[in-house]
Amino acid sequence: MKVSKTIKQTSYRDAINSAIAAEMRRDPSVFIYGIDVADHKRIYGTTKGLLEEFGEKRCFSTPLSEEALAGFGLGTAINGLRPINVHIRVDFLLLAINQIVNMISSFHYGSIGKLNVPLVIRAIIGKGWGQSYQHSKSLHSFFAHIPGLKVIMPTTPSDAKGLLISAIRDNNPVIFLEHRFLYDVVDDVGDDNEPIEIGKSKKLTTGSDLTIVATSWMNVEAKEATDILKRKHNINIEVIDPRTIYPLDDQLIINSVKKTKHLIIADYDWINCGFSAEVATRVYEKCYGLLKSPITRLGFAKTPCPCTRPLEDVFYTNAETIIREVEKKLKLKTADLSSETFYTYENKFKGPF
Amino acid sequence: MINLNLHLEFYKKMYLIRKAEEAIIKNYPSDEMKTPMHMSMGEEAIVVGVCQALDPNSQTFGTYRSHALYLATSQDTDGFFAEMYGKKTGAVKGKGGSMHLSNPKRGLMATSAVVASTIPAAVGSAYANKYLRKDKIVAVFFGDGAIDEGVFWESLNIACLMKLPIIFICEDNGYAVHTETVKRHGYKSIVNIIKNFDCQVFSSESTDASEIYEISKKAVTFVKKEKKPVFLYFKYYRYLEHVGVNWDFDKSYRSETEFKKWFKKDPIKLQKKRLLKQEISNAQIEKVENAIANKIEKSIQKAKKSPFPANKAVFEDVFYESK
Numbered sequence: 001m002k003v004s005k006t007i008k009q010t011s012y013r014d015a016i017n018s019a020i021a022a023e024m025r026r027d028p029s030v031f032i033y034g035i036d037v038a039d040h041k042r043i044y045g046t047t048k049g050l051l052e053e054f055g056e057k058r059c060f061s062t063p064l065s066e067e068a069l070a071g072f073g074l075g076t077a078i079n080g081l082r083p084i085n086v087h088i089r090v091d092f093l094l095l096a097i098n099q100i101v102n103m104i105s106s107f108h109y110g111s112i113g114k115l116n117v118p119l120v121i122r123a124i125i126g127k128g129w130g131q132s133y134q135h136s137k138s139l140h141s142f143f144a145h146i147p148g149l150k151v152i153m154p155t156t157p158s159d160a161k162g163l164l165i166s167a168i169r170d171n172n173p174v175i176f177l178e179h180r181f182l183y184d185v186v187d188d189v190g191d192d193n194e195p196i197e198i199g200k201s202k203k204l205t206t207g208s209d210l211t212i213v214a215t216s217w218m219n220v221e222a223k224e225a226t227d228i229l230k231r232k233h234n235i236n237i238e239v240i241d242p243r244t245i246y247p248l249d250d251q252l253i254i255n256s257v258k259k260t261k262h263l264i265i266a267d268y269d270w271i272n273c274g275f276s277a278e279v280a281t282r283v284y285e286k287c288y289g290l291l292k293s294p295i296t297r298l299g300f301a302k303t304p305c306p307c308t309r310p311l312e313d314v315f316y317t318n319a320e321t322i323i324r325e326v327e328k329k330l331k332l333k334t335a336d337l338s339s340e341t342f343y344t345y346e347n348k349f350k351g352p353f
Numbered sequence: 354m355i356n357l358n359l360h361l362e363f364y365k366k367m368y369l370i371r372k373a374e375e376a377i378i379k380n381y382p383s384d385e386m387k388t389p390m391h392m393s394m395g396e397e398a399i400v401v402g403v404c405q406a407l408d409p410n411s412q413t414f415g416t417y418r419s420h421a422l423y424l425a426t427s428q429d430t431d432g433f434f435a436e437m438y439g440k441k442t443g444a445v446k447g448k449g450g451s452m453h454l455s456n457p458k459r460g461l462m463a464t465s466a467v468v469a470s471t472i473p474a475a476v477g478s479a480y481a482n483k484y485l486r487k488d489k490i491v492a493v494f495f496g497d498g499a500i501d502e503g504v505f506w507e508s509l510n511i512a513c514l515m516k517l518p519i520i521f522i523c524e525d526n527g528y529a530v531h532t533e534t535v536k537r538h539g540y541k542s543i544v545n546i547i548k549n550f551d552c553q554v555f556s557s558e559s560t561d562a563s564e565i566y567e568i569s570k571k572a573v574t575f576v577k578k579e580k581k582p583v584f585l586y587f588k589y590y591r592y593l594e595h596v597g598v599n600w601d602f603d604k605s606y607r608s609e610t611e612f613k614k615w616f617k618k619d620p621i622k623l624q625k626k627r628l629l630k631q632e633i634s635n636a637q638i639e640k641v642e643n644a645i646a647n648k649i650e651k652s653i654q655k656a657k658k659s660p661f662p663a664n665k666a667v668f669e670d671v672f673y674e675s676k
Contacts, residue, residue, distance in 0.1 A: 031484070057484060063514065068473040068507030075477020078462060081484060083477075098504070102467050103474065112446045113670035114457050147671050171673035 004014075007194035013183040015157035016046045019164040020084065021113065022193040024054050027082060030168055034069065034086035043086055044124075044183055059344040066092055070099035070121070072338035074100075074107060078115040083167055088199040090123035090177060091134045104173045105148035115249055116171040120164075125179045125216065125268070128312070128346050133304035134289040138216065141267075143175045144246040150174040153268075155219040157187045159243055162196030168193060178320060179217045179268070181345050199244045199250040207236030210262040210326055211251055213279050214239060218266040218298075218317075224342075225322035237326065253279065254286045261292040262329050266322055271299035293329045309346075318342055355563050357631055361641070363405065363562040364624045365427070367397040369645050370421045371621050373430060376649050377420075377437065378598045385657070388450030393421035394592040398620030399524050400425045400494065402565025403585070406573055407460075407492055414493040415464040416469040417452035422494060427459040428486040430652035440659040447662050448670075449672055467527075469502035472521075476508045479517035479582075492520045498529030501537055512582045513551040520572050521552075521584045526591040531606045547584045556586035560620045563627075590615035590619060591630055 010018070024030045032050060037059045042048040050059040062069055066087070073083040081097040087093050093100070100121070107117050126135040144151045150172055153170075154160040160178065167174040204219060205226050214222040221240045227255040238256050241249055257263045263283055267276040283295060298317040305315050320342050325333055374394050380386060393400070400421040404413070415422040423433055423444065435491065436443030444454050451467040465471045474495035482489040499505050500523065512519050523543065527534055540546060544556050552576045555568045565587065573584040590612060594601035602609040617642060628638060 035538040063507070063510055065504075065507035067504045068476065068511055071470070071473025071504065072477035072480065072510070072511060075474035075479070076484070077477075078474070079481030079485070081476050081481050098467060098470060099473065103463075103465065103470055106465070107669045108451055108673055110445060110453050110463070111455060112448060112455065113673070115462070116673045150672075171675075215644060296609075 002193065004121055005190040005194075006190045007190050010157050010184050010189035011183065012157040012178070012185045013045050014160035014204055015189050017048055018165055018191075019168075019193070020047070021050060021053065023165060024050065024170045029080060030082040030084065031076075032086065033060050034060055034083040035062055035064055035092075036088065036310060037061050037086050043088060044180070046183075047086065066095035067099050070096035071103060073121070074099065074117060075117045077117045077119040082118045082120075084120045084168065085189040087121070087123040089135050089226065090125050090139050093121065093123050094141070097209045100173075101146055102141075107148045107174070113198045113235060117173045118171045118295050119173045120176055121174070122178065125177055127179070127181055127217065127316070128349050130307045131305065131322065132307040138269045140175075140215065140245045141269050144275060144278075148173065149246065151177070152198060152243065153177045153216045153245055154243055155204075155241050157185060157218055158189045159196060159202065159241075161189055163198065163243060164195060164215075165193060166195040166198050170198060170238040172196075177216065181217050181220070181349070185220070191282070199247040199249050201240055201242045201244075201249040203252065203256070204239040204241050205237060205240070207238040208259055209235040209237060210264065210330060211238045211240060211253070211260045212264045212266055212322065213255040214241060214252065215245070215275065216268040218268045220311065220345075221317070221319040222266055222322055224319035225326070228319065228337070228340055231328055232287050233327075233332050235326075235330065236333075242279075245295060248278070248282075250279070250282045250286075254283060257283050257287050259292060261290055263291070263296060263297045263324065264325055266317065266347045268297045269299055270302060271297050272302055274299060274327050296325050296329060312345070355420070355566065357633070358629065359405070359569040360563065360624070360628060361399055361633070364621075364638075364640060365386060365526045365627055365645065366405075366425055366576070367562060367624060368642060369430070369649070370397045370401070370424045373391070373422060373433065374644055376653060380653065381598045384572045387439060387594050388437060388452070388542065389478060390598055391418040392598060392662045393418055395615065396524055396589045396591070397421055398560045398562040399522070399589055401676070402562040403492060403494075403520075403569045405562075405566050407490060407518060407575065408570030408573070410460070410489050410638050412460045412462050412475075412482075412489060412491045413480070414475040414491070416452075416468070416495055416499070416585040417466040418457055418462060419454050419494070420451070421541070422463060422464070423456065426541050426553050427456050430457075431458065431655055434522045434652045434656040437658050438656040438659070439655055439661060441662040442656070442659040446666065458612040469499035469568075470498065471507045472505055472508040473632050476512045476517060476519060478520035479512065479632070480515060483517060490518050490520060490573060494522045494524060497525035497534065498545055499523070499545070501529060504660070507518055508551060508582070509547070509552075509582075516551075516581050518576050518580065518622070519582045520569075520576060521582065523584070523586045525546070525586065525588050526586070528591065528595070528607065529605075536599045537553045538622055544586050547586075552609060557586040560589060560618045561623055562620060565629065575592070597623070602612050609617075633675050
């Protein structure tokens with residue numbers, strides 16, 4: 001049965017909020033908890049209204065005990081509940097790594113399939129306004145490295161909603177990474193609460209000249225670069241958002257590279273031993289001999305993230321970096337970008353949170 | 354009042370655990386059981402006493418030293434030995450070995466090789482039981498080494514704060530791996546610290562399963578009535594080395610005198626003495642003991658004959674997949 005749906009302009013933050021509320025209404029075993037989940041700020045508004053509608057039993061703030069709270073989620077999950085544990089910064093999740101990597105990821109395996117772990121860990125990635133080196137990691141490559149974890153990193157509001165619904169319904173542990181800057185992105189979102197399948201990449205733009213695989217916020221930069229490149233050089237770039245880091249759907253990427261013969265991976269992470277290496281290897285394996293240029297990887301500088309804005313601009317890549325790499329790969333002349341505005345979000349973003 | 358049947362039950366369970374481990378010691382040198390053994394020898398009364406006091410629907414969590422817990426909750430020597438031999442018929446099909454025994458059907462939800470790691474999962478289980486209005490108690494076993502870990506204090510705090518139906522059982526054998534308490538604790542008494550939490554504390558140095566059982570019964574009643582956690586603190590002596598099947602009194606960090614002091618009140622000897630004082634004859638006890646010895650021997654033979662898991666099993670159960 002197809003449910004008729006109304007499409008509404010919705011922010012990423014409201015899309016996440018509506019996904020959680022819808023799942024909590026649908027399934028009484030879903031609950032949400034974590035540090036300051038039920039405070040006046042409500043995790044940038046993503047948990048607003050949940051305490052009022054579902055009560056303290058299903059929406060509560062906790063002590064600052066990340067490791068115990070991850071294990072707590074595991075304990076509830078193996079007993080039939082569907083916990084959502086929230087972290088205002090992914091960096092704080094490092095305190096829970098023992099539980100995530102030693103217990104949660106291997107629990108189903110260790111129980112020889114007798115017990116399931118339907119646990120969602122939402123974590124927010126920070127950037128800008130002086131977030132510095134302990135409020136800015138993404139860690140998706142790290143989590144994707146561990147067998148037994150699913151890792152989701154949506155870019156658009158509708159993907160955030162549909163994938164979060166799937167994550168909550170999934171009987172496996174899912175790490176769900178949300179970029180702070182994306183919260184204000186507004187786009188069409190349906191009110192039908194339809195899940196989006198985990199493990200499917202998505203084409204954000206169609207083109208035949210070059211493929212960009214981008215993660216999280218880098219999709220915003222890649223799309224901006226694509227628009228400028230179209231205007232300046234009349235070329236068409238295909239931007240692919242994997243959306244799910246693990247399991248990775250590489251087919252869409254491989255098909256695209258077979259068509260364009262050029263690939264840039266713009267990952268929101270460090271390059272070394274990262275997700276960009278995984279994508280590059282899979283493309284080399286399947287597109288060997290077809291490539292017209294070596295694969296280009298863009299990512300964080302191999303340093304901790306600095307605080308001050310000028311250094312931060314060196315640490316991160318952006319639309320301009322992407323444009324220059326495309327020009328190099330396709331042997332185009334360097335376009336005059338002096339009239340273009342970059343860092344539009346950074347320039348309007350006012351911290352501290 | 355503990356009746357004779359219950360006394361006999363304690364003896365059977367403790368004897369089973371002790372004999373199973375003696376069989377491990379005997380067979381370990383042939384190198385067919387390739388799994389790091391953290392032996393329970395010495396702790397039998399605590400595990401048997403506590404488990405006997407729990408309702409049958411209770412859930413338990415343990416550590417890498419869980420031979421006693423596995424056997425006390427299930428008496429499943431077939432699954433136990435097959436797991437030690439890494440066989441397909443093992444408790445967890447050869448995926449876990451000695452350090453990761455579990456049997457959710459019998460309430461044993463998980464054990465872990467990383468100290469203190471099952472404690473928060475036990476607290477979460479207690480929350481789920483409360484949330485789902487299941488009249489169930491969770492019992493989580495850990496050693497004194499777990500007290501050194503931050504996650505123990507985080508978990509205890511959460512359980513007390515949320516008033517969860519859980520019993521924490523600290524089995525203090527005086528050593529975390531090879532380091533004695535005085536070299537690890539910047540405080541005098543675990544019990545005194547935990548008494549400041551919003552929970553009930555009971556402690557004992559007894560190696561008598563009956564005494565442990567009586568204390569544990571009180572704990573169960575308290576959790577049910579007061580809807581708050583209980584912390585049980587029991588002392589015992591680890592007879593063998595931290596990992597492995599040997600004595601290690603020649604390694605200088607502990608002395609045989611210490612062991613001898615505890616062995617005088619060995620839980621199995623103690624219980625046998627009690628049975629003999631009551632209406633049970635030596636012959637009757639021997640009959641019980643022989644039956645247990647036979648059961649163990651049969652399980653070992655079965656385990657040896659059982660096949661290893663098929664190669665494809667390595668890929669099974671990484672993720673839940675809808676069937």
